[in-house]
Amino acid sequence: MSSSDTIAAIATALSDSGIGIVRVSGKKAIEIVNRIYRSKEKDRDGNDLPIKSLFDYKSHTIHYGFIYDGDELLDEVMVAIMKAPNSFTMEDTVEIDCHGGVLVTNRILEAVIRHGARIAEPGEFTKRAFLNGRIDLSKAEAIIDLIHAKSEFALKSSVKQLKGSVSDAVRKLREEILFEIAHIESALDDPEHISLEGYPQQLSVKVDDMQKRVDRLLATSKNGKLLKEGINTVILGKPNAGKSSLLNLLVGEERAIVTNIAGTTRDALEETISLNGIILNVIDTAGIRDAQDVVEQIGVDRAKKYAMDADLIIYVVDSSVSLDESDEEIIKLMKEKKTIVLLNKTDLNTVVDEDELRSKISQIYEHLSDGTDISGDEFDFTVIRTSVKENVGMQQFEETIRNMFFQGEISFNDEVYITNMRHKEALLDTKNSLEMVKKSLLDDMPEDFYSIDLMSAYASLGTIIGEEVGEDLVNEIFSKFCMGK
Numbered sequence: 001m002s003s004s005d006t007i008a009a010i011a012t013a014l015s016d017s018g019i020g021i022v023r024v025s026g027k028k029a030i031e032i033v034n035r036i037y038r039s040k041e042k043d044r045d046g047n048d049l050p051i052k053s054l055f056d057y058k059s060h061t062i063h064y065g066f067i068y069d070g071d072e073l074l075d076e077v078m079v080a081i082m083k084a085p086n087s088f089t090m091e092d093t094v095e096i097d098c099h100g101g102v103l104v105t106n107r108i109l110e111a112v113i114r115h116g117a118r119i120a121e122p123g124e125f126t127k128r129a130f131l132n133g134r135i136d137l138s139k140a141e142a143i144i145d146l147i148h149a150k151s152e153f154a155l156k157s158s159v160k161q162l163k164g165s166v167s168d169a170v171r172k173l174r175e176e177i178l179f180e181i182a183h184i185e186s187a188l189d190d191p192e193h194i195s196l197e198g199y200p201q202q203l204s205v206k207v208d209d210m211q212k213r214v215d216r217l218l219a220t221s222k223n224g225k226l227l228k229e230g231i232n233t234v235i236l237g238k239p240n241a242g243k244s245s246l247l248n249l250l251v252g253e254e255r256a257i258v259t260n261i262a263g264t265t266r267d268a269l270e271e272t273i274s275l276n277g278i279i280l281n282v283i284d285t286a287g288i289r290d291a292q293d294v295v296e297q298i299g300v301d302r303a304k305k306y307a308m309d310a311d312l313i314i315y316v317v318d319s320s321v322s323l324d325e326s327d328e329e330i331i332k333l334m335k336e337k338k339t340i341v342l343l344n345k346t347d348l349n350t351v352v353d354e355d356e357l358r359s360k361i362s363q364i365y366e367h368l369s370d371g372t373d374i375s376g377d378e379f380d381f382t383v384i385r386t387s388v389k390e391n392v393g394m395q396q397f398e399e400t401i402r403n404m405f406f407q408g409e410i411s412f413n414d415e416v417y418i419t420n421m422r423h424k425e426a427l428l429d430t431k432n433s434l435e436m437v438k439k440s441l442l443d444d445m446p447e448d449f450y451s452i453d454l455m456s457a458y459a460s461l462g463t464i465i466g467e468e469v470g471e472d473l474v475n476e477i478f479s480k481f482c483m484g485k
Contacts, residue, residue: 007120011484017100059083090132123481137466224417230279237316239287319350339381347387433457
């Protein structure tokens with residue numbers, strides 16, 4: 001996996017803006033840009049100096065001039081030169097900072113292409129940084145996570161991974177595993193000078209420690225994924241319970257239509273909401289009832305489907321209306337889901353209180369689960385008295401989510417979080433291989449069995465940092481990057 005040609009792309013958004021950047025990288029980057037660049041330098045007396053070649057400038061310097069396409073002046077620019085190996089790609093790199101119009105930026109890119117570069121593939125600049133050894137694969141993936149970060153946690157986690165928090169932990173484990181493999185192989189090759197007497201007991205202690213460290217990393221993956229990608233949240237309730245009003249309150253603007261007419265919301269409305277570092281991917285659904293309207297019934301069926309895939313269900317109950325069969329249908333959807341029940345409209349005359357609601361849920365649950373204790377983990381719900389109209393109960397609502405998913409707090413300390421599912425799968429493979437080592441030790445198997453499974457663990461960890469991956473996987477990862485990155 002290598003490439004020696006020179007690539008170019010627009011590295012900024014294609015929109016009217018203050019500045020646009022055309023990035024060029026490769027062996028001929030300076031030569032190609034030099035063909036279209038003309039310097040504009042003056043001496044102390046204000047007289048024009050002879051036009052200089054970009055080759056005459058030192059690395060990591062910026063120069064003022066103009067870009068021409070033939071004899072046509074395209075733009076007044078600043079050109080930054082970064083010579084290999086001291087650049088992001090470890091290749092000669094030139095960045096042309098022009099005015100941010102869509103047309104002028106594209107014209108400059110076209111000129112660069114005509115003079116010898118080719119259009120870069122998505123993520124190809126970062127891919128070259130990986131292939132040239134500047135970053136490992138986990139750091140490359142942290143870059144795309146940084147770009148797509150939706151919350152303060154996701155941002156900080158991505159920066160830490162870019163600085164090496166995950167790769168450092170992985171490399172340390174690999175070094176220790178490799179040491180044990182080398183010791184076993186050396187002893188098997190030279191038993192006269194290297195003894196394995198008592199070694200299984202020593203290895204058992206070391207493998208126990210490795211397993212604990214892998215388990216600690218895996219333990220962060222669930223929270224890491226939720227904090228990075230968000231909690232998939234579905235709002236359920238009968239028509240006019242206040243679901244759309246809740247969504248509008250959380251978003252901070254009128255995103256959903258709110259009327260006194262039951263069944264106003266007929267299809268799902270999706271929004272991403274940040275609550276002090278917690279991301280909720282919220283779906284407001286049609287009110288659940290026995291709908292006579294075909295379109296509304298489709299919305300009800302979709303609401304039930306979304307509930308099945310949710311991480312969190314928010315069940316909005318109109319406390320001014322008696323519970324009925326529709327509430328029973330919603331309660332059945334809550335089974336085995338983390339649920340927050342909002343006893344809403346408490347500013348009105350209430351006919352449903354928390355005790356009645358809990359009793360109803362308990363009765364339905366016992367029927368569904370043959371008397372299983374309602375306090376079990378498979379039915380995790382909290383009831384909060386709220387008035388969405390008066391913004392009452394929202395602080396408790398946020399605290400409840402924090403307690404449900406993150407044990408009351410979100411840590412930004414030095415803990416390493418696993419936020420990438422590919423990394424999690426590699427760690428699970430590592431864990432399985434280490435368990436096989438432990439089994440071989442318990443079964444008093446020959447030493448070469450230890451070596452085989454240790455090597456498997458070593459290889460699994462290597463996939464995280466890119467030392468044990470194929471070209472197809474690398475291409476797939478970088479294809480998810482944006483152009484110019």
